[in-house]
Amino acid sequence: MTGLTFNSWQAIQDEVMRRIHARVWPPGTVIPNEADLALEFGCARATVNRALRALAEMGILERRRKAGTRVALHPVSRATLDIPVIRQEITERGQSYGYQRLSCAILRPPAEIARTLWINPASDALHVSALHLSETRPFVIEDRWINLTTAPAAAAQDFETLSANEWLVVTIPYTHGSIRFTAAAATAQEAELLCTTPGAPVFVVERLTWDHERTVTLARLCYGPGYSITTGIGTPS
Amino acid sequence: MTGLTFNSWQAIQDEVMRRIHARVWPPGTVIPNEADLALEFGCARATVNRALRALAEMGILERRRKAGTRVALHPVSRATLDIPVIRQEITERGQSYGYQRLSCAILRPPAEIARTLWINPASDALHVSALHLSETRPFVIEDRWINLTTAPAAAAQDFETLSANEWLVVTIPYTHGSIRFTAAAATAQEAELLCTTPGAPVFVVERLTWDHERTVTLARLCYGPGYSITTGIGTPS
DNA sequence: CAGATTATTATGTATAGACATAATTGCAGA
DNA sequence: TCTGCAATTATGTCTATACATAATAATCTG
Numbered sequence: 001m002t003g004l005t006f007n008s009w010q011a012i013q014d015e016v017m018r019r020i021h022a023r024v025w026p027p028g029t030v031i032p033n034e035a036d037l038a039l040e041f042g043c044a045r046a047t048v049n050r051a052l053r054a055l056a057e058m059g060i061l062e063r064r065r066k067a068g069t070r071v072a073l074h075p076v077s078r079a080t081l082d083i084p085v086i087r088q089e090i091t092e093r094g095q096s097y098g099y100q101r102l103s104c105a106i107l108r109p110p111a112e113i114a115r116t117l118w119i120n121p122a123s124d125a126l127h128v129s130a131l132h133l134s135e136t137r138p139f140v141i142e143d144r145w146i147n148l149t150t151a152p153a154a155a156a157q158d159f160e161t162l163s164a165n166e167w168l169v170v171t172i173p174y175t176h177g178s179i180r181f182t183a184a185a186a187t188a189q190e191a192e193l194l195c196t197t198p199g200a201p202v203f204v205v206e207r208l209t210w211d212h213e214r215t216v217t218l219a220r221l222c223y224g225p226g227y228s229i230t231t232g233i234g235t236p237s
Numbered sequence: 238m239t240g241l242t243f244n245s246w247q248a249i250q251d252e253v254m255r256r257i258h259a260r261v262w263p264p265g266t267v268i269p270n271e272a273d274l275a276l277e278f279g280c281a282r283a284t285v286n287r288a289l290r291a292l293a294e295m296g297i298l299e300r301r302r303k304a305g306t307r308v309a310l311h312p313v314s315r316a317t318l319d320i321p322v323i324r325q326e327i328t329e330r331g332q333s334y335g336y337q338r339l340s341c342a343i344l345r346p347p348a349e350i351a352r353t354l355w356i357n358p359a360s361d362a363l364h365v366s367a368l369h370l371s372e373t374r375p376f377v378i379e380d381r382w383i384n385l386t387t388a389p390a391a392a393a394q395d396f397e398t399l400s401a402n403e404w405l406v407v408t409i410p411y412t413h414g415s416i417r418f419t420a421a422a423a424t425a426q427e428a429e430l431l432c433t434t435p436g437a438p439v440f441v442v443e444r445l446t447w448d449h450e451r452t453v454t455l456a457r458l459c460y461g462p463g464y465s466i467t468t469g470i471g472t473p474s
Numbered sequence: 475c476a477g478a479t480t481a482t483t484a485t486g487t488a489t490a491g492a493c494a495t496a497a498t499t500g501c502a503g504a
Numbered sequence: 505t506c507t508g509c510a511a512t513t514a515t516g517t518c519t520a521t522a523c524a525t526a527a528t529a530a531t532c533t534g
Binding site for chain 1: 254257261264296311312313314315316317318319320321322327406407410411412413414415416417418419420422423429436437438439440441444446460462465466467468469470471
């Protein structure tokens with residue numbers, strides 16, 4: 001008996017975390033139910049629910065109706081990354097942003113692109129490639145295909161001064177998507193644009209976005225050597 | 238007046254999303270307050286709060302006390318990645334897992350490592366390097382330094398059959414940490430271990446974990462060519 | 475008029491009670 | 505014994521009300 005009453009959901013969260021850390025509730029343990037915990041902590045069940053739900057969202061607890069709440073066996077660390085618009089990514093580092101369009105054309109996409117975008121391989125799509133600069137130095141190559149069925153307004157744009165990256169976020173909303181991170185060797189063309197040598201390791205981000213049932217755009221962002229993404233993990237506490 | 242009543246927080250969330258998409262509330266708009274929305278939707282304020290809070294966590298809305306709730310200007314896409322234990326990462330792909338320890342020794346860490354781990358450069362730390370295999374093929378090189386002040390029990394382990402990766406998660410808890418993703422060129426040693434050529438692009442993940450005020454471990458995971466991390470973005474809807 | 479103080483307001487959170495829902499458990503019938 | 509239905513149970517959620525808190529707006533004072 002602690003005798004103390006925890007009256008905020010944060011305090012309850014901390015106490016639950018403390019017990020998990022202290023191995024009072026080792027991984028795999030089914031912890032007492034909400035009603036019992038509420039009684040022990042001297043608070044309402046809703047408050048306990050709030051605390052446990054937040055921990056479940058972080059991947060520390062696993063909850064299932066009727067089965068109860070258990071401490072996750074493999075506490076996978078969950079990292080949330082914010083992927084800003086490229087301009088923002090650069091200006092947030094206190095550097096000046098530059099943009100240079102390389103090409104913009106409506107053309108027949110390669111078979112693989114057509115398949116990924118779920119469009120008829122015989123129909124056209126908008127292809128835009130551009131270079132984003134940080135302090136006059138090349139930062140990232142943007143190679144993008146836009147589904148004109150979903151975003152017909154894109155055909156009227158030339159993306160000469162405004163990047164497709166920015167135009168899309170303020171014009172064509174998306175409901176969901178997927179993102180992929182890889183390391184690749186720079187092609188001859190990429191190397192030249194990024195002022196590096198062919199075969200140099202580049203960080204590649206591929207994004208595919210959807211608006212409900214339709215694909216919006218497929219973007220391949222190719223970051224030069226030295227680029228890294230950093231974020232925090234674990235309980236922000 | 239819609240006349241319809243939205244009685245679940247999910248329905249309210251959907252309706253708010255619909256209005257944002259339909260540009261009824263374009264980016265930057267301050268939306269009506271919770272009380273008014275509750276009245277309009279015919280539900281309790283707590284229900285509206287639940288819906289809006291979830292959207293704020295996703296980065297779609299920005300909320301501040303008194304100032305109100307506004308639609309985010311730059312809807313940064315937020316991706317949450319689950320970083321599992323390496324064994325799990327491999328077995329979840331339906332492949333067999335193999336482990337091979339390369340070295341394990343208590344020694345004086347390089348200056349940079351000591352600084353990152355916040356330990357006295359004159360004191361020792363535990364260094365472990367290992368190779369994780371997927372279907373007998375090299376998958377990732379683990380190069381790790383463990384702070385023996387925080388995890389003294391690690392000194393008694395030889396990590397011959399159980400990887401430090403797994404031993405740590407079940408033995409030494411951590412409260413928070415940071416993670417970094419980069420592309421790098423394989424060194425001669427890394428190339429040999431990963432059965433590739435020196436200079437080949439490798440995907441590098443660096444993780445530093447803390448337990449309250451003390452560092453626990455610094456791990457560098459070096460994934461062979463072809464490796465990629467994929468995750469979803471946007472509203473899981 | 476500047477600066478400090480107070481009022482207002484929107485979000486944040488707690489509570490008690492109720493009902494909804496999913497999933498397990500156990501019982502009953504074939 | 506196996507199958508299927510029903511009881512149980514823990515989480516999930518909604519409501520109405522209340523108070524806390526932070527930040528802005530308004531007001532008062534030197």
